[in-house]
Amino acid sequence: MTEVRVRIAPSPSGNLHIGTARTALFNYLFAKKNNGKFVLRIEDTDADRTSQEYIDNIFDSLKALGLNWDEGPDVGGPYGPYTQSERFDIYPKYVQKLLDSGYAYECYCTPEELEAEKAEATKNKKPYVYSKKCLNLSEEEKAKLRAEGKKPAIRFNIAKAQKDFHENSILRFDDLVKGELHMDTSLLGDFVIMKSNGAPTYNFAVVIDDMLMKISHVIRGEDHISNTFKQILIFEALGAEVPRFGHLGMILAPDRSKLSKRHGATAVSEFVEKGYLTDALINFVALLGWSPSDGKEIKTVDEIAKDFRINEISSSNSIFEYDKLNWMNSHYIKMLSIDELKERLKPYLTKYNLNELTDAQYTRMVEITFEPLTLLSDITDAVPYFFGQDVEYDEKARETLESEISQDVLKTFVEQSADWEWSEEALHEKLEAFRGFYKEKGIKPKVTMWAIRAAVTGRLCGADMTAILAILGKEKVIKRINSAIKQTV
Numbered sequence: 001m002t003e004v005r006v007r008i009a010p011s012p013s014g015n016l017h018i019g020t021a022r023t024a025l026f027n028y029l030f031a032k033k034n035n036g037k038f039v040l041r042i043e044d045t046d047a048d049r050t051s052q053e054y055i056d057n058i059f060d061s062l063k064a065l066g067l068n069w070d071e072g073p074d075v076g077g078p079y080g081p082y083t084q085s086e087r088f089d090i091y092p093k094y095v096q097k098l099l100d101s102g103y104a105y106e107c108y109c110t111p112e113e114l115e116a117e118k119a120e121a122t123k124n125k126k127p128y129v130y131s132k133k134c135l136n137l138s139e140e141e142k143a144k145l146r147a148e149g150k151k152p153a154i155r156f157n158i159a160k161a162q163k164d165f166h167e168n169s170i171l172r173f174d175d176l177v178k179g180e181l182h183m184d185t186s187l188l189g190d191f192v193i194m195k196s197n198g199a200p201t202y203n204f205a206v207v208i209d210d211m212l213m214k215i216s217h218v219i220r221g222e223d224h225i226s227n228t229f230k231q232i233l234i235f236e237a238l239g240a241e242v243p244r245f246g247h248l249g250m251i252l253a254p255d256r257s258k259l260s261k262r263h264g265a266t267a268v269s270e271f272v273e274k275g276y277l278t279d280a281l282i283n284f285v286a287l288l289g290w291s292p293s294d295g296k297e298i299k300t301v302d303e304i305a306k307d308f309r310i311n312e313i314s315s316s317n318s319i320f321e322y323d324k325l326n327w328m329n330s331h332y333i334k335m336l337s338i339d340e341l342k343e344r345l346k347p348y349l350t351k352y353n354l355n356e357l358t359d360a361q362y363t364r365m366v367e368i369t370f371e372p373l374t375l376l377s378d379i380t381d382a383v384p385y386f387f388g389q390d391v392e393y394d395e396k397a398r399e400t401l402e403s404e405i406s407q408d409v410l411k412t413f414v415e416q417s418a419d420w421e422w423s424e425e426a427l428h429e430k431l432e433a434f435r436g437f438y439k440e441k442g443i444k445p446k447v448t449m450w451a452i453r454a455a456v457t458g459r460l461c462g463a464d465m466t467a468i469l470a471i472l473g474k475e476k477v478i479k480r481i482n483s484a485i486k487q488t489v
């Protein structure tokens with residue numbers, strides 16, 4: 001059996017899209033499953049839309065997701081270079097081959113002439129198909145045009161390829177995901193494979209690259225299906241082996257429209273900035289179109305690879321449920337060790353002076369605050385009261401502090417705590433007794449604690465109060481309580 005070789009071929013015209021990450025993942029899984037190779041190719045032929053920043057983003061995002069490639073621009077491999085712009089000298093030879101065999105022809109139509117053809121089609125409410133005006137130019141006519149300084153684009157002769165390799169105008173192929181797909185190729189115009197400036201077009205470069213890189217299976221989004229028909233004909237015209245194709249359904253937003261920026265993050269790096277873990281992201285995108293046989297949704301990429309079968313991918317579109325991703329992310333946050341969390345939370349704590357806390361205090365802060373986090377970035381708003389001298393009260397805290405009972409609780413707290421030992425363990429007992437003291441007076445323990453919490457943290461809910469008091473230390477706590485007494489009476 002031929003070696004399984006798959007590829008992800010992003011165009012660096014933006015940061016790595018979450019949809020491309022899913023395509024990369026399914027290719028990666030297919031390679032793993034079949035002991036094959038996963039290739040990264042950068043398709044940067046459209047120089048105007050390409051930037052190094054996007055290329056770096058693609059590399060970094062794929063690596064962060066754990067989708068490491070066996071061959072690619074940075075690691076090399078036997079069929080490089082793996083960046084299309086470095087392959088420009090490879091393509092003309094194959095254009096010539098197609099010209100010589102009649103599967104391609106020179107087209108001297110000017111942009112104005114083509115525009116006129118398109119306008120005519122629009123006027124007649126017909127889909128535009130190139131007129132093939134230049135298909136039968138004689139050698140003399142071509143020589144004359146060349147002498148006028150005109151440079152031809154090269155078009156692919158669809159009808160010839162279709163006739164030579166198929167019975168009629170219908171082209172069929174067996175899609176790995178969608179089953180048999182077919183198209184009447186007489187509806188496809190003779191498309192350009194090389195522009196008049198010598199640049200190959202996507203459909204041509206991709207075939208030459210897939211052929212020379214010995215790609216055995218092309219797995220990509222279903223938006224490429226119409227390209228696939230064109231590409232199959234080019235493979236055939238070149239006498240090359242046609243790879244197997246598999247097209248994945250699209251990823252739609254919850255409102256069933258195309259996933260776009262207005263729905264939220266779309267690039268992997270944006271999700272990461274927002275506080276999503278790459279492990280959660282990759283697990284989540286795996287479930288867009290694929291379901292584990294044991295029904296267990298939380299899985300590492302290695303576990304998914306064992307269970308993955310390409311023919312079990314759903315052929316329909318998948319809905320990107322942000323709520324589910326959030327649930328999954330909070331689950332993954334809970335699976336991190338405290339040491340990992342301490343590191344991963346730091347980028348979201350830059351507005352605070354972490355030096356105010358010792359390492360032990362920071363550890364304890366993380367231990368008592370991570371559980372409710374949906375996103376790592378949620379930590380920013382969860383912990384302001386661990387920093388600085390004073391706190392800002394939210395509305396509920398202010399109301400609470402204004403009550404007589406709260407003021408009484410706070411004053412008594414200052415008095416009683418004067419000789420307390422200030423360790424978390426000791427505080428645990430002291431607070432217990434303190435609540436008991438008020439309970440005897442008919443005050444519910446939670447009311448007692450609200451007063452303290454409001455004064456010390458500026459809010460009514462949050463992390464474990466005993467631990468908060470211990471982390472902040474006696475001096476700061478008493479200062480905040482005194483200031484809550486003064487301010488509100």
Ligand code: GLU
Nearest residue numbers: 009010011043206220224
């Ligand atoms: N560069 C193309 C894209 O980003 C690749 C398509 C393909 O996989 O052939 O859409």
